Amino acid sequence: MFGLSEDSCGNGNVSFCCSQPDNGFNDPLSLFHSEKAVQELLQQTPVQGTDDQHVEFSEALRTVAKALRRAAEGKASAQAEAAEWKRRYELERERNQRLQLKEHSPEEHNDDFNEERTKNSTNQSMLSNHTNKQSENCCINEICSHEILQDGETDSDSKMIQNRMMRKISLKWESNPQTVLIMTKPNSTSVRILCADMVRWLKEHKRLNIYVEPRVRGELLTESSYFNFVQTWKDDKEISLLHTEVDVVVTLGGDGSINVQRTGSPIVPFSLGSLGFMTPFYSQHYRDSLDSILRGPISITLRHRLQCHVIRDAATNEIETEEPILVLNEVTIDRGISSFLTNLECYCDNSFVTCVQGDGLILSTTSGSTAYSLAAGGSMVHRRKLSYDRLACSLVPGILFTPICPHSLSFRPLILPEHVTIRVQVPFNSRSPAWASFDGKDRKQLTPGDVLVCSMAPWPVPTACQVDSTNDFLHSIHEGLHWNLRKTQSFDGPLDQ
């Protein structure tokens, strides 16, 4: 960092000096001198050049000085804005204190109180609860912007907020849900215990039909013959008919447990895994959560999936594909156990995109953007939110195209629009085969000439939100990934003048 100081070596100009090269404006005195120097400089007329270098140097300094002044002005307006927020906060706090006082001695202030209460009826309970908790928990001397945004509301502000709330997406039950499918992570004692408890509660208190996987039914019956009423399926044909029966799916596990279910009914994911990025419901509160879900309405996130086809070079035409595979997170094409670079030719709607030479390529959904793609340097993308009963309101739809360790200085991850079809081909001259895996599973070898075709699947997977799509996403990136976590800079120390 540089400070500005009077030049002692002639010409009456100003020169840069490295006052504290390691930590910049640490000395308030030097900052003061710098700003003073800036003011003086701005008042000077430009140097009548004795030589070109001086003129150029002086012009450069004037530019720097102007930039510094603009920064100082910016700071002043930020300070004014903060003062205004603080003022509104104090006003609201005062008003709430008055209301609380009246609540404690209502006979004294009954009339005023009722009037005030009616005025505040829309947001009163939220505000007073918040204010109490806030002063206890977070903001003793600080201002919580979240709080202030509410208390600073004017009539038109609150209308705007109401409109925004109304745009929140929810799913309403047309008739009471009758049947629930519970999918559980295998080989976990806590999941097994919770599952038995949940099945009992759903049957006795909610009178629901309950489906579980054949493995889980076996486990339940080992525990007690009481669970005889629990239903399951025998074969793939019965699985394919499940969607006609099941109203809601509950998953007990981690993020991977969401990927395994295929019915298309809304999923309520309870967190019994390690990270829990996509599983916002806490198992401890399962009764309250399910109570509210079964009553509806449910705020939902629609998670788009990618539909992947492998077309073998040996196939006689493109229609002859293997069974399509749906992925919620991503399809990965990598080098597998081969030690050679993968060489993958990529096309987007038949236009050549690039040839990936590296460890491989990830084609990810926006839900998967926080999984493998993130680890390979791709962006985190807020997934798409839609409603069942309204037209789609799309936020950030797309397909992420993220290379894995590309051996190139200029390859960067891309986000392609959701409507494209991507083809990835292992070229005939490739030294080795590649491997495709789907949500981290089901590896398939791709030999030279084989192609993987990938596009957005028409039907998304609805998952229930704890609060709403945005709130859950932000909660997950903060709590799950500790995104942008840094110790807060201390208040003491040098200040801008």
Ligand SMILES: NC(=O)c1ccc[n+]([C@@H]2O[C@H](COP(=O)([O-])OP(=O)(O)OC[C@H]3O[C@@H](n4cnc5c(N)ncnc54)[C@H](O)[C@@H]3O)[C@@H](O)[C@H]2O)c1
């Ligand atoms: N280097 C990596 O980060 C890496 C490598 C292989 C696979 N994976 C991911 O693992 C996924 C499979 O998950 P799994 O649970 O079946 O296997 P797993 O148990 O091996 O999970 C890997 C981790 O990824 C997390 N995860 C999964 N989906 C996520 C999502 N959408 N957002 C944030 N985190 C997510 C899981 O919570 C888990 O901690 C694959 O789809 C792939 O994305 C990541």
Ligand SMILES: Nc1ncnc2c1ncn2[C@@H]1O[C@H](COP(=O)(O)OP(=O)(O)OP(=O)(O)O)[C@@H](O)[C@H]1O
């Ligand atoms: N019902 C199920 N049937 C078959 N496999 C399942 C089932 N539920 C989960 N799995 C698989 O078991 C593995 C681990 O499950 P899951 O991701 O739910 O738990 P976790 O790894 O402990 O949690 P997290 O993913 O949050 O770290 C995943 O690969 C997942 O696909």
